Amino acid sequence: MKKWAFVSDFDGTISKKDFYHLVLEKYFAEGHDLYKQWKSGEIKDIEFLRQVFTSINQEESQIIDDIHSLEIDGHVPSFIRKVQAQGGDFYILSAGTDYYIHHVLQRHEITDVKVYSNEGYYKEKNVHMNIDPEHPHHSERYGIDKSKVITDLKNEYETIYFAGDSEPDSHPAKVADVTFAMKALQAILKEHHTSFIEVNDFTDIDRYLTNSGVLC
Structure with missing residues (x-):
């Protein structure tokens, strides 16, 4: 069994x-009306994302330019390299799409990171998702069941660290050994009485793991 891995949500984390x-x-x-329906629970997360991602109607080059415009936490690339240098594996776990x-990973020259997410592909000016109901990690609500992924990874590693920021991350947070919570996830985990470490960004996570002796 390997010693440890760090698993992170993508969007908003x-x-x-x-x-x-x-x-x-x-x-x-x-x-935005669809967004309200989703937030009120009238439609599932995966239904919301499917409709949004198939409403882009742009050439793929434009979509890729838009993706490249997404700003990431500037500390993430060096943090991932540090995790890997210390013998940890880094995973991304997202209920969005790997497309x-x-x-984004290629844009920032981030390598050797496995992505667990809903399979996405470009077709006819939009981004589509290939959801397999027979997949062992399938979730009817999210497309991918993050807690099932973490449970499987726990069979490979002694310790799983997890970072997330929103409601879908509350489920894997219950399974991970240590959860770093940002933004809305903090209040959700407090309400669920799930233990977590409050952070704002990956600089805070790096500091915590360094002080704990996991990173150096």
């Missing part, structure tokens, strides 16, 4: 803005 927010702002203003995540 590594990236400063969720990709769906960018699409709503640039291409799908009428999607834009891989473009």
Whole structure:
């Protein structure tokens, strides 16, 4: 069994803005009513994202330019390298789609990171998701069940560190050994009585792991 791994959410945790927010702002203003339906629980997360991602109607070069415009936490690339240098593995776990995540990783020259997410692909001016109901990590609500991924990883590693920022991250937070919570996730985990470490960004996470002797 390997010693440890760090697993991070992508949208709003590594990236400063969720990709769906960018699409709503640039291409799908009428999607704000859909957003309200989603937040009120009328439609599932995956249904919301499917409709948003298929409302872009742009050439792939434009979509990739938009993806590249997503700002990420500036400390993430060096943090990932530090984790890997200390013998840890780094994973990204996202209920969005791997389509834009891989473009961001390439943009920032981040390598040797496995992405667990809903499979995405470009077709007919939009981003589509290939959701397999038979996949062992399938979730009817999110497309991917983050807690199932963490549970599987715990069979490979002694310790799993996890970072997230929003409601979908509350489920894997219950399974991970140590959870770093940002933004809305902090209040959600308090409400659920799930233990976590309050952080603002990856600089805070780096400081905590360095002080704990995990990183040096």
